[in-house]
Amino acid sequence: MILVDDGDGAYERIDHSPWNGCTLADFVMPFFLFIVGVAIAFALKIALRTLKMLFWGVLLQGNSF
Incomplete structure (x- = not known):
């Protein structure tokens, strides 16, 4: 978008239509x-799964922190 907005018409194929x-x-x-x-939807699913796995991992290992 930098080339489109600030390109001063150097790239006519990617310029905005008049x-x-x-x-x-x-x-x-x-x-x-x-x-x-x-991507945000996938990231939220991954974050939720990570938290679930961390919770179960800590729980099953006997809270050895």
């Missing part, structure tokens, strides 16, 4: 937000 139509830059942000949302 009014109508779409270019590559017009698709980057929605797809980026979608991938971030999917």
Whole structure:
């Protein structure tokens, strides 16, 4: 997005469309937000599973901290 916003037209293929139509830059942000949302969902599942495994590991080892 830095190249799109601050490129001063050096990269015409990834520049914003003037009014109508779409270019590559017009698709980057929605797809980026979608991938971030999917990654956050996976990260939350992984964090929850990690906490569960840590809890059971400490419990089954007899709280030897």
